[in-house]
Amino acid sequence: MTECLLLDIEGTTCPVTFVADILFPYAQTHLSSFLAEHGDEVIIQDIARAAWREWEQDSDNTAQAILQEAKASNLQERQALENYWQLLIQTDRKATSLKDLQGHLWAEGFQKGDIKADLYPETITSLKRWKKEGLKLAVYSSGSIKAQQLLYAHTISGDLRELFSGWFDTHTGSKKETTSYVTIANQLKIPAASITFISDNGVECDAAQEAGMQVLFSLRPGNPDQNPRGHRVIHSLEQVDALI
Numbered sequence: 001m002t003e004c005l006l007l008d009i010e011g012t013t014c015p016v017t018f019v020a021d022i023l024f025p026y027a028q029t030h031l032s033s034f035l036a037e038h039g040d041e042v043i044i045q046d047i048a049r050a051a052w053r054e055w056e057q058d059s060d061n062t063a064q065a066i067l068q069e070a071k072a073s074n075l076q077e078r079q080a081l082e083n084y085w086q087l088l089i090q091t092d093r094k095a096t097s098l099k100d101l102q103g104h105l106w107a108e109g110f111q112k113g114d115i116k117a118d119l120y121p122e123t124i125t126s127l128k129r130w131k132k133e134g135l136k137l138a139v140y141s142s143g144s145i146k147a148q149q150l151l152y153a154h155t156i157s158g159d160l161r162e163l164f165s166g167w168f169d170t171h172t173g174s175k176k177e178t179t180s181y182v183t184i185a186n187q188l189k190i191p192a193a194s195i196t197f198i199s200d201n202g203v204e205c206d207a208a209q210e211a212g213m214q215v216l217f218s219l220r221p222g223n224p225d226q227n228p229r230g231h232r233v234i235h236s237l238e239q240v241d242a243l244i
Contacts, residue, residue, distance in 0.1 A: 002214060002244035003194040004136040004165070006184065008175075009148060011200030011223040013127075013237070018118040019143075026109055027102050028089050032082060034105045039078050044104065048081055051097035055084050063087060094142045096170045103146030110154045117155045120220075124157045126237040131163045138166035138188060140180075140197070145169050175204045181211035196244050198237075202229035216243060 010019045038044050055067055063084065070080035088098045109115040130137060139148050145167040152160040166188050173180035185192040192212030199205055200218040202225055209215045209231070217228040219235055234240060 001194065002135065002196045004138060004188060004190050004196070005130060005240070005244070006138045006140050006166075006168075006195050006197045006208075006213070008197075008199040008201070008204070008218070009139065009141040009143065009151065011220055011225075012198050012218040013123045014117070014119050014151065015220075016200075016222055016224065022115065022118065023102070023106060023147075024089055024092075026115060027105050028086065030105060030109070031085060031089075034108065035078055035082055038104070044101070047097050047100045047104075048077070050100070051081055051084065051095075052077075054095055054097050055081075060091075060093075094170060094174075096144075099142065099144040099147065099170060103144035103150065106147055107150055110150050115154070117151045119151075119155060120237065122236055122238050124155060124160065126240065127160060127163050129241075136165045136188070136190070137163055138168065138184070139164055140168040140172070140175065140184060142170055142175060145171075175199075175201070176207050178207045178210040181208045181213055185211065185213070196240075198234070198240065201225050202227050202231065205229065205231045214244070216240065 007013055010016050055063060058064065066083050066087065070083065085098055085101065088095050106115060127137060141148050148167055148169065149161055152164070166184070168184050172183055181192065181197065185195055188195070193214070196214040196216060197205065197208035198216045198218055199208070200220065200223045202217065205215045205217050206229060215231050217231040217233050219226065219228060219233045232243060234243070
């Protein structure tokens with residue numbers, strides 16, 4: 001019996017178009033001005049140091065090429081990192097430093113009213129219903145915890161963060177690795193078999209299943225992955241109740 005729903009965001013509770021068409025372009029457009037205004041803040045400097053470590057170890061040829069070019073030309077560190085982060089945005093890389101930075105950048109956008117959360121029509125009513133029924137709710141997304149909380153704090157029904165008992169991002173580990181789901185179950189203090197993971201990515205579903213979790217594959221129009229790989233399929237969150 002399911003005690004906890006572990007929810008992906010993009011393609012599961014939120015359309016992929018919100019991330020691809022709103023959040024990513026906003027980060028790309030405002031990255032330079034954000035770094036100019038906040039680059040000297042301690043938390044942003046910490047993220048920058050982490051980014052340098054990631055960049056040094058990045059096996060991507062283009063990333064290494066712009067790193068060597070930056071070093072050869074003695075490019076200012078902030079400008080060099082901006083170039084690297086722009087590359088990561090353009091290629092939709094799941095680098096932890098970028099996700100952390102985007103969380104702060106999007107926070108400013110939400111606070112200014114430039115960004116509003118765009119969830120599937122049934123998401124809010126489903127979350128509230130599950131919570132009322134006594135299910136624990138948790139989030140596991142490649143977006144940073146800060147970005148996750150921003151999304152759920154700025155909905156048409158107000159701040160929904162209190163509905164959730166756990167937040168997990170790539171600091172926990174890759175969403176495609178079984179060990180990440182074992183870690184999540186341990187941190188939630190709930191047996192893996194009592195957790196149902198819902199995602200739009202078949203490889204992530206495989207990893208969660210291998211960790212002992214129940215799995216539902218979110219198959220929506222426009223989602224990049226249309227192959228459920230044998231997992232049970234939902235087309236709406238309203239179908240979840242009958243399957244857990």
